[in-house]
Amino acid sequence: MYDFEIERAVGEVERRRAKKVFVQAPDGLKQFLADFVSRLSKVCEVYVSINPCYGGCDLEDDKAAMIGADMVIHIGHEKFIEGAEKVQTIYLPAPHMVDVKDLASLAASELKKRGFTKVGVLANLQHVVHVGEFVRALEAAGIVPVVDRQTAGLVLGCRTGGAKRIEGEVDAFLFIGGGEFHPLGVAMDVEKEVFIADPYRNEVRGTVEMVKKTLSQRWWAIMEAAKSKRFGVIVVTKPGQFSIKSAEKIAAGIRAAGREAYQLVGDEVSPERFASFPFIEAFIVTGCPRIATDAYQDPNRPVLNEAEAWKMLEIIKPGNR
Numbered sequence: 285m286y287d288f289e290i291e292r293a294v295g296e297v298e299r300r301r302a303k304k305v306f307v308q309a310p311d312g313l314k315q316f317l318a319d320f321v322s323r324l325s326k327v328c329e330v331y332v333s334i335n336p337c338y339g340g341c342d343l344e345d346d347k348a349a350m351i352g353a354d355m356v357i358h359i360g361h362e363k364f365i366e367g368a369e370k371v372q373t374i375y376l377p378a379p380h381m382v383d384v385k386d387l388a389s390l391a392a393s394e395l396k397k398r399g400f401t402k403v404g405v406l407a408n409l410q411h412v413v414h415v416g417e418f419v420r421a422l423e424a425a426g427i428v429p430v431v432d433r434q435t436a437g438l439v440l441g442c443r444t445g446g447a448k449r450i451e452g453e454v455d456a457f458l459f460i461g462g463g464e465f466h467p468l469g470v471a472m473d474v475e476k477e478v479f480i481a482d483p484y485r486n487e488v489r490g491t492v493e494m495v496k497k498t499l500s501q502r503w504w505a506i507m508e509a510a511k512s513k514r515f516g517v518i519v520v521t522k523p524g525q526f527s528i529k530s531a532e533k534i535a536a537g538i539r540a541a542g543r544e545a546y547q548l549v550g551d552e553v554s555p556e557r558f559a560s561f562p563f564i565e566a567f568i569v570t571g572c573p574r575i576a577t578d579a580y581q582d583p584n585r586p587v588l589n590e591a592e593a594w595k596m597l598e599i600i601k602p603g604n605r
């Protein structure tokens with residue numbers, strides 16, 4: 285179960301004398317909000333966003349302001365956007381409160397069997413609370429655990445500094461959390477092998493095959509995009525993903541290479557949105573870098589993120605083709 289820190293949230297609402305509160309949570313956590321919202325409704329009027337919520341980058345303070353809310357409670361992420369929000373906001377990380385002792389021992393023994401002696405410990409926001417348990421298990425198995433001091437091991441889908449800063453000190457990484465989104469982000473950014481300790485499945489697994497498959501997909505996308513004549517360059521309006529300057533620079537690079545660039549703008553980027561533009565041969569998304577790498581890839585139309593777009597532009601720039 286997840287800890288929504290309901291009494292802290294109620295205390296913050298009362299201390300700030302908020303009358304109308306706007307609640308945001310990722311889709312995976314919305315199903316657990318019933319008690320939280322019922323309790324909160326005893327002290328204020330509550331509106332829950334039905335929109336997907338992918339990260340702290342996806343803050344809906346503008347929508348909160350639109351409905352006259354005087355406070356946002358953003359669940360499942362930490363503050364991502366620098367500066368003050370349009371409506372006062374608190375962030376509740378919602379840690380996954382599960383006993384990971386056996387999983388930590390299993391992970392330590394798996395890594396020992398493979399001969400690793402120094403292991404970097406990483407986690408997503410819901411599981412960073414468990415880093416200490418894994419550190420103890422690794423030590424008990426005779427492995428030196430390394431945790432980045434700046435982040436306490438926390439990694440996001442687009443922020444892997446907690447791994448990169450310690451890469452030189454370790455011979456593998458252990459990521460605590462479910463799914464593949466975060467560990468894949470790390471594994472694509474580091475040279476060392478990344479293992480997943482998954483508290484939902486109670487298993488430890490590697491990422492080598494997943495990385496190989498993703499790398500080959502990404503190179504395919506870059507090379508296919510390089511053959512395209514008409515590009516859609518998408519500016520994402522989510523506040524933490526908005527980067528019109530990047531989009532304009534990329535569009536200029538495409539035009540300098542003698543190709544056409546259509547400038548597109550939207551809040552939600554998905555294959556359904558792409559379907560409305562059959563004349564575009566390749567899309568470049570300048571928002572979250574993971575939209576391109578994790579979204580469905582049309583076999584005929586590649587989707588690149590900003591970093592990949594710059595690689596592709598190197599290939600097609602005048603003089604290289």
Ligand code: SF4
Nearest residue numbers: 338339341441442572
């Ligand atoms: S990975 Fe994407 S959705 Fe997640 S915080 Fe980064 S920009 Fe936002």
